Amino acid sequence: xxxxLFIEDDAxxxxxxxxxxxxxxxxxxxxxxxxxxxxxxxxxxxxVLPDIILLDLNMPKMSGIEFLEILKADPVLKYLxxxxxxxSENRADLLECxxxxxxxxxxxxxxxEDYEKKLESVFTYWQNxxxxxx
Amino acid sequence: xxxxxxxxxKKALERxxxxxxxxxxxxxxxxxxLYDASLHLKQTNKVLENLxxxxxxxxxxxxxxxxxxxxxxxxxxxxxxxxxxxEEFLGFSKEENIKLTELIHPDYKEYSKASFKSLYTTxxxxxxxxxxITKNNELKFIEVNGSLIKDKKGNISGAQGVFRDITAELEMxxxxxxxxxxxxxxxxxxxxxxxxxxxxxxxxxxxxxxKMLGYTEEELRSINPxxxxxxxxxxxxxxxxxxxxxxxxxxxxxxxxxxxxxxxSFSAKTTVSAVRxxxxxxxxxxxxIEDITHEIELEEEKKQLVxxxxxxxxxxxxxxxxxxxxxxxxxxxxxxxxxxxxxDYKDKLDDNGVxxxxxxQDKVESMDKLIDGILKYSTIKSDNLDNSIVDVNExxxxxxxxxFIPDHVTxxxxxxxxxxxxxxxxxxxxIQNFLSNAVVHIEREKGLVEVGCEDRGTHWEFSVKDNGVxxxxxxxxxxxxxxxSIGNKERSTGIGLSIxxxxxxxxxxxxxxxxxxxxxxxxxxxLKKQNENTTSN
Numbered sequence: 013x014x015x016x017l018f019i020e021d022d023a024x025x026x027x028x029x030x031x032x033x034x035x036x037x038x039x040x041x042x043x044x045x046x047x048x049x050x051x052x053x054x055x056x057x058x059x060v061l062p063d064i065i066l067l068d069l070n071m072p073k074m075s076g077i078e079f080l081e082i083l084k085a086d087p088v089l090k091y092l093x094x095x096x097x098x099x100s101e102n103r104a105d106l107l108e109c110x111x112x113x114x115x116x117x118x119x120x121x122x123x124x125e126d127y128e129k130k131l132e133s134v135f136t137y138w139q140n141x142x143x144x145x146x
Numbered sequence: 147x148x149x150x151x152x153x154x155x156k157k158a159l160e161r162x163x164x165x166x167x168x169x170x171x172x173x174x175x176x177x178x179x180l181y182d183a184s185l186h187l188k189q190t191n192k193v194l195e196n197l198x199x200x201x202x203x204x205x206x207x208x209x210x211x212x213x214x215x216x217x218x219x220x221x222x223x224x225x226x227x228x229x230x231x232x233e234e235f236l237g238f239s240k241e242e243n244i245k246l247t248e249l250i251h252p253d254y255k256e257y258s259k260a261s262f263k264s265l266y267t268t269x270x271x272x273x274x275x276x277x278x279i280t281k282n283n284e285l286k287f288i289e290v291n292g293s294l295i296k297d298k299k300g301n302i303s304g305a306q307g308v309f310r311d312i313t314a315e316l317e318m319x320x321x322x323x324x325x326x327x328x329x330x331x332x333x334x335x336x337x338x339x340x341x342x343x344x345x346x347x348x349x350x351x352x353x354x355x356x357k358m359l360g361y362t363e364e365e366l367r368s369i370n371p372x373x374x375x376x377x378x379x380x381x382x383x384x385x386x387x388x389x390x391x392x393x394x395x396x397x398x399x400x401x402x403x404x405x406x407x408x409x410x411s412f413s414a415k416t417t418v419s420a421v422r423x424x425x426x427x428x429x430x431x432x433x434x435i436e437d438i439t440h441e442i443e444l445e446e447e448k449k450q451l452v453x454x455x456x457x458x459x460x461x462x463x464x465x466x467x468x469x470x471x472x473x474x475x476x477x478x479x480x481x482x483x484x485x486x487x488x489x490d491y492k493d494k495l496d497d498n499g500v501x502x503x504x505x506x507q508d509k510v511e512s513m514d515k516l517i518d519g520i521l522k523y524s525t526i527k528s529d530n531l532d533n534s535i536v537d538v539n540e541x542x543x544x545x546x547x548x549x550f551i552p553d554h555v556t557x558x559x560x561x562x563x564x565x566x567x568x569x570x571x572x573x574x575x576x577i578q579n580f581l582s583n584a585v586v587h588i589e590r591e592k593g594l595v596e597v598g599c600e601d602r603g604t605h606w607e608f609s610v611k612d613n614g615v616x617x618x619x620x621x622x623x624x625x626x627x628x629x630x631s632i633g634n635k636e637r638s639t640g641i642g643l644s645i646x647x648x649x650x651x652x653x654x655x656x657x658x659x660x661x662x663x664x665x666x667x668x669x670x671x672x673l674k675k676q677n678e679n680t681t682s683n
Contacts, residue, residue: 024479102467124485
């Protein structure tokens, strides 16, 4: 079971993820954060650190890239594998994310069925990985 | 008489005798001296006569041997004597009784009169330069130096003069003058400032330069260089000038800043060339000064424009990405909600409801494609071409692997496709557009799409041939315009061929088609061969 921090401002996107997890009967624990600031707040709190972070890029207040920069500058948090989950096919964004340091870059497909398939494989992949664990 | 008397008388006689003898001896001596003197005089006279003869002969010789023309005339101007050089020059012999005054060209008559007058009063004539007509009717210019001749009593008997042919000299001088005038015209009318110095002394500065600086030539002669240029500029050319003086270089060019009299300044390209003597020593420095303030301003303006353009381009691209993201996100939501509506309520929906949901999905899908197309179209720019070596056969295979090809359609290459130097992604986009268009518009039983290529020297000419429905002639131009879709298939957005056109434009190529309704269509496009050595396209 994975402990996942899901940073996403769009309510329907959140519904999509939750629906996917429940439909596939995955036992992962999903923590939602509405933007980068909320995400950081959670990470700095006493809560157990997540195993992976799923990060949207285009968000109000603190964008995904800004969040990523702060995360990677932190001596402890920088170890958290962060997978970008975005609609942006902008190559500049992609290069910038890999420059700062990400564990994956997943583009949200148009169709929900495709989304389910992609997310399932992402979860499967990270489940099979040895993780740092807090 | 007594004997005493006799003795006395005898003695007196004796004394007289002696005295006479003495007188005779003295006379004899004096005569001898006189004779000697007369002899000596005779000899001296003889020597003098000889000397005189010699001198006369010499003068005659001199007269004959004077190389320059020489003549003697009487008071009326009749030539009474002249040497052979004079005869040869004038073309007359002295026997012809020529009057010198008649040989003088009419234009010089007045001048001659005045000069002769001066000869009679001062006794001399110097640098008298008349034009004369020789026997051959040639106009010649001479320079005469001469003097009056007086007889023993001191009366003026005539004049003598030596003259020199200065015709060629004058012609040369005139020629030089003309050339100098011409040169001056060029120098003064040059759009470049011209500055000639010798050992730091100003020799000449043309009008243009004076106007540029606002100083007159006189003012510039006494001005300190620091007053017309900046120290920085002086230092900039210092090193070059040292090399120029040493003979290491013959020319250099620097951009200098000049200060005008009114305090304003301008930048000018200054080219300094060395003029050397035979020994290679620097005689003159010629500086050509071209005011390039305007050019520099233009250059700056250009740089600024390019910069603005770059940033606005970047902004636009950024904007295109943001807009596309913001449009695509809600599409994803609608798509998800539509799916869930079907999944959760399929039991409650009738056929019509299910159909409508499917239609919604289709519309969302085509809108998503349109947004993708607009984004691609707006990001095709020459400055982000990433050229590399591309095997087009591989590209076609890749496309075959990813696009939807109906079962009845075969895609093949007509001949082996080349390996070209281009942006792989763009070539992929290009061919994919043609192929995906071609494969879906075939209604016959066995569809065939063929990709071919011909080498056209400067360009590659590709062709994509299908045996599909064909395109009516009236659409042949229209289809390359943005948003023009002629297909009746739901899937075409109309942006595909305009993307194609834009990529082909980037590679300085052309695109055209041949089509026959019911038989098929062949699209042709050319791409200019890229030089691998240049980094940009």
